[in-house]
Amino acid sequence: MKILVTELFLSHIPQGKESFVLQKMSQFVHEYVASKFNMSAMRAGVSVREIKNNRNGLRIFKLRINKGDRILFTFDTDRVRSEYRQAILFLDYCHHDDQAMRGRMIGVSNQQVEEYLTSEESIDEFIDQQYINFDYDPNRVITRVINVETMGQLLDEREDKAVYYLNDEQFECLAPTDAPTFIFGSAGSGKTTINIHKAFILAMQPIKIAYFTYSSYLVEDAKKLFQKILEESPEYRADELLKRVHFYHLNDYISQEVSIYQTVSYEQFRTWVIERQPLLLKQLGIGIYDIWKEIRGIIKGMIPKEWIDYRVNMNEWSLASDLVEVIVKKGLGHVDGEDLVLHAEKLYEAKTRFLDQYELKAVLLMHQILDQYLLNHALIPKEIYLKLDEQYCLYSSSQRELLYELTLRYQMFLSAEGKVDENDIARQFLNRLMNQNVPLFDFVIADEIQDLTEIQIYCLIRLARNRNNLLFSGDINQTIRPTYFHTGRIESILKTSNTHLGFIKHQLVKNYRSTKEVVDLANQVVNLRIQRLGLNKKNDYHEIPIRGEQHPIYYFDAKHPLEMVKLIETGLNRHYVAIVVPDEEEKKNFERLTQQKGAVFTVEEIKGIEKEYIICYNVMTKYKTAWETIINQDVMYQNQYRYYFNLLYVALTRARHHLCFIEEDMPPSLYEQFESEFLSFDTFDETELKLNQLSTDNQFYKEAQLYERRELYEQAITEYELSQLEEAKTDIARCRALMKNKEGHHIEAGHDLMHLKEYEKAALCYRQGHDRLNYLKALVFQELPFAQIQQEFEKEGSDVLTFVYEQDVRVTWLKRFNKLYSRHLLKQAQVIDRMIETIHELKG
Numbered sequence: 001m002k003i004l005v006t007e008l009f010l011s012h013i014p015q016g017k018e019s020f021v022l023q024k025m026s027q028f029v030h031e032y033v034a035s036k037f038n039m040s041a042m043r044a045g046v047s048v049r050e051i052k053n054n055r056n057g058l059r060i061f062k063l064r065i066n067k068g069d070r071i072l073f074t075f076d077t078d079r080v081r082s083e084y085r086q087a088i089l090f091l092d093y094c095h096h097d098d099q100a101m102r103g104r105m106i107g108v109s110n111q112q113v114e115e116y117l118t119s120e121e122s123i124d125e126f127i128d129q130q131y132i133n134f135d136y137d138p139n140r141v142i143t144r145v146i147n148v149e150t151m152g153q154l155l156d157e158r159e160d161k162a163v164y165y166l167n168d169e170q171f172e173c174l175a176p177t178d179a180p181t182f183i184f185g186s187a188g189s190g191k192t193t194i195n196i197h198k199a200f201i202l203a204m205q206p207i208k209i210a211y212f213t214y215s216s217y218l219v220e221d222a223k224k225l226f227q228k229i230l231e232e233s234p235e236y237r238a239d240e241l242l243k244r245v246h247f248y249h250l251n252d253y254i255s256q257e258v259s260i261y262q263t264v265s266y267e268q269f270r271t272w273v274i275e276r277q278p279l280l281l282k283q284l285g286i287g288i289y290d291i292w293k294e295i296r297g298i299i300k301g302m303i304p305k306e307w308i309d310y311r312v313n314m315n316e317w318s319l320a321s322d323l324v325e326v327i328v329k330k331g332l333g334h335v336d337g338e339d340l341v342l343h344a345e346k347l348y349e350a351k352t353r354f355l356d357q358y359e360l361k362a363v364l365l366m367h368q369i370l371d372q373y374l375l376n377h378a379l380i381p382k383e384i385y386l387k388l389d390e391q392y393c394l395y396s397s398s399q400r401e402l403l404y405e406l407t408l409r410y411q412m413f414l415s416a417e418g419k420v421d422e423n424d425i426a427r428q429f430l431n432r433l434m435n436q437n438v439p440l441f442d443f444v445i446a447d448e449i450q451d452l453t454e455i456q457i458y459c460l461i462r463l464a465r466n467r468n469n470l471l472f473s474g475d476i477n478q479t480i481r482p483t484y485f486h487t488g489r490i491e492s493i494l495k496t497s498n499t500h501l502g503f504i505k506h507q508l509v510k511n512y513r514s515t516k517e518v519v520d521l522a523n524q525v526v527n528l529r530i531q532r533l534g535l536n537k538k539n540d541y542h543e544i545p546i547r548g549e550q551h552p553i554y555y556f557d558a559k560h561p562l563e564m565v566k567l568i569e570t571g572l573n574r575h576y577v578a579i580v581v582p583d584e585e586e587k588k589n590f591e592r593l594t595q596q597k598g599a600v601f602t603v604e605e606i607k608g609i610e611k612e613y614i615i616c617y618n619v620m621t622k623y624k625t626a627w628e629t630i631i632n633q634d635v636m637y638q639n640q641y642r643y644y645f646n647l648l649y650v651a652l653t654r655a656r657h658h659l660c661f662i663e664e665d666m667p668p669s670l671y672e673q674f675e676s677e678f679l680s681f682d683t684f685d686e687t688e689l690k691l692n693q694l695s696t697d698n699q700f701y702k703e704a705q706l707y708e709r710r711e712l713y714e715q716a717i718t719e720y721e722l723s724q725l726e727e728a729k730t731d732i733a734r735c736r737a738l739m740k741n742k743e744g745h746h747i748e749a750g751h752d753l754m755h756l757k758e759y760e761k762a763a764l765c766y767r768q769g770h771d772r773l774n775y776l777k778a779l780v781f782q783e784l785p786f787a788q789i790q791q792e793f794e795k796e797g798s799d800v801l802t803f804v805y806e807q808d809v810r811v812t813w814l815k816r817f818n819k820l821y822s823r824h825l826l827k828q829a830q831v832i833d834r835m836i837e838t839i840h841e842l843k844g
C-alpha cells in the first residue's frame, strides 16, 4: 500500500521524537491494512477522530499519539490522483507545545493558553479550530511517496534521494504519446525525476529502453532513483523492470559501440592550439574555449540540413523511374542530367500532411541523402559556414575564415596522430547505425540535451526503433559547455528525421530544489538578462519556488582577509557545504590564496549536483570585464553574453537552502542589480551564517562516496581524509589511481588498481590505455567466465585464444586464464554429453 507524507508533516515532528512517531505511524498503517482499509473497523486501541467543518471540504482525521500530540491525516481524497486513492496521506503533525500553533491564537496571552490547554478535550478543541481552514494541494506542497515496507527509512533518507508525488504538470509529461516529447525546464524543476518515472512506466512493458545522460555521474544518480522507485513499488518485479532499462553515459556508450575509448578533450585541444597554432590564435583574438565551442558545436557538430544539396545520381541509387516521375510531377524535385535533385523545402512542407507512398519514398530518400552527407563530411562545408546566419555564428567573415582554417589544421592533427573527438565518434557510430550494426531501442530517453551537439542528438534519434518514442529534456539556460544548443534547430532535426511532423513540448517552471530566496535571485538574473540582451520568448521565464523554508542570501564582504579565511575554513569543514569557483584557473588561485583544499568545485563540476549550502567564490568577479560590458554597453541580442548569465545561474541554483557569495572584486554596477536580494556580512559569525552544525566522520565519508561515484576524485579524496576513518585509506588510494586515469595515465592507474584488487576498474584503465595483456589479466583476475572474456576481445576485433597463444609462456598468471578456459571446455563437454544422452534416450 502506498503512503503519502507531506514535508510539512516531517518538519513538524519534534526533535528527538522521530522514531517514536514513526513507530506510531507504522502501527496505525498496519492496523488500517488489517482492517481492510476500513477506518471504522479498526481496533479499539486506535483513537481516531475527525475534525469537523473544514471550510475547504477536506476530511482531516486526528490520530492520538499522547495527551497533546496528534497525527493529522486523510484518506480517500480526491486531492490526489486515483492511483493514490487508497493511500493514507499524512498531512501534518501537531503537538500542543508547538510555538507556531500557539502563535496562531492571536490576542491570547501565554498564560491564558496554558490554562486553556489543561485538559485533553480542550487540546482537541484547540487543534480542531486550527485546522478549520487547512487545505492540501499536491501541486504546492511537497509530498513523499513511500510504502509500508520502506516506512522505516523515511527519516534517514536524504531528501534528494526520495520519491515524490509528481505535480500535475510533471505528471502530464508522462502521458503516453505518439510523438517525440521535449521537456524544457528550469533548474530543479524535476526534469531528471520525470525522465526516471517515465522509464519506470515504460519498463512495465517488455520493451528495451535506453536512458542517456551526458555526465557520467548522472548515470549513477538516475539508476539509484530508478531503484528507489522500484523499492517503493513492490507490486512490480524489480529484477524484470531493471533489465529493461539501460542507463548510459552517452560518450561511453558510443565509445563502446565503435570500440574507441579515447577522444580528444578540451584540455588536449587547448595544449595543441597554444603549442602548435600560436599565430592563428593571436590573429583570431578569440578565447580558446570559445574556439572549441565553435568547432565542437558548429563546424563539426552541426547538421547543415537546410543548406545542403539533395542531389543523387539516379543510376547509382537505382531509383525507380515511376518514383522519379511522380517526384518531378509533384514539384518535389527536378532532374538535372543523370541526377535527381530533391526540393527539401517542398518535402518538409509535404510532411505536414498525409503522405502518399511516393511522397513517403521521397522523404525517406532525402533522409538517406542526409545520412550519407553526414558520414562523408566531418566538417560543414566552408561556403555554408561563411554564410551562416548571425543567430548561429557571431563571428565576422575574416574570423570565420581563420576559424575554418584552424579546424582544418585540427583535423590534420587528429588524423596524423590517429585521434578522434566526440563528433568524430558520433559520425562513426552513425555509420554503424546506418549499416544496421547497432541494436535499436524501443524507447530513448535523454537528459541534459543542451550539452549535446546536433550530430550527437541525431544519433540518439536514430537509435529509437520508432522515432516517436523519444523523450528529451534540457535547459538552455544551463548551457555552459561548448555546444551550440538551439531549441528550434533540435526540433527541426527531429522533424527532418521523422516521417511526419509534430512533437510535444512541456515547459516546467516550478523549482523544487531551492528556497524562495534562491529562486528569487535566479529570477533576478533572468530579469537582468532580458533587460540587457532582450527577451528570448522561448527561454526567458520566471520560476516559482515550491519549498517553504526561508533563508537570506549572504553576501560576504570581508572587513579583513582573515574573516574570509575563517568562513572558507569553516565551509570546507562541513560536509553539507560546497564551494563553487568559476573555472580551473580560479580553483588554483583559490587553493593558492587560502592554502586550503576541500570540496571546491568549478561550475562545470557542480552542474547536476545539489547541496544544502553553496558558497560561490568569485563567480562574478572572474568575468568582471564581461559583466561591465553587459551592464554598461549596448549588448542587445548579443547572445554570446548568455554564457555569463548561465554560469551564474548554474552556480546559484545548486543551493537547496543556503547560498553565500564571496566576491573579491565585483563590478559595483552588477552588485547594484542584486543588492536587494543580499544580506551583507563583513565579519565571520558561524551561527549567523548558519554554519554551526558540525559534521560527523560518517557524514564526510558518505559525501566522499557520493563524489567518488560522480568521478570527482579530488573532492572525494579530501572528504575521505576529513572522515578520518581507517577504511578511507584504501578509498583514497583508489581515487588517486582513478584520478591518474582521468589525466590520461591509464596504464599506471591500472597497475595501482590491480594492486588494490580493484580488477574491474583496472580493466577499464588498461583498455583505455590499449594495454591488451594487462587488460586480459584484469579480466582474468575478476574470474569472469571465458565466454565473456572472449566477447570482450571480439569487441576489440581480436581473438582471445590467438592472443594468449602469442604470449610469452613466462607470463605466469596465464595459468589462471587456462583454468578459466578449461572450466569452459568442461562445461561444453558436459553439454555435449547431455545431448548425446538425450539422443540415446530418444532412440530408445
Ligand SMILES: Nc1ncnc2c1ncn2[C@@H]1O[C@H](COP(=O)(O)OP(=O)(O)OP(=O)(O)O)[C@@H](O)[C@H]1O
Pocket: 142, 143, 159, 160, 161, 162, 164, 165, 166, 167, 170, 185, 186, 187, 188, 189, 190, 191, 192, 193, 194, 475, 478, 512, 513, 608, 609, 610, 653
Ligand atoms: N514533485 C516533486 N516534489 C518534491 N521534490 C521534487 C519534485 N520533483 C523534483 N523534486 C526534487 O527537486 C530536485 C530537483 O529535481 P531534478 O534533479 O529532477 O530537477 P532537474 O530539472 O533535472 O534539475 P537540473 O536541471 O538543475 O539538474 C530533486 O531533489 C528532486 O528530488
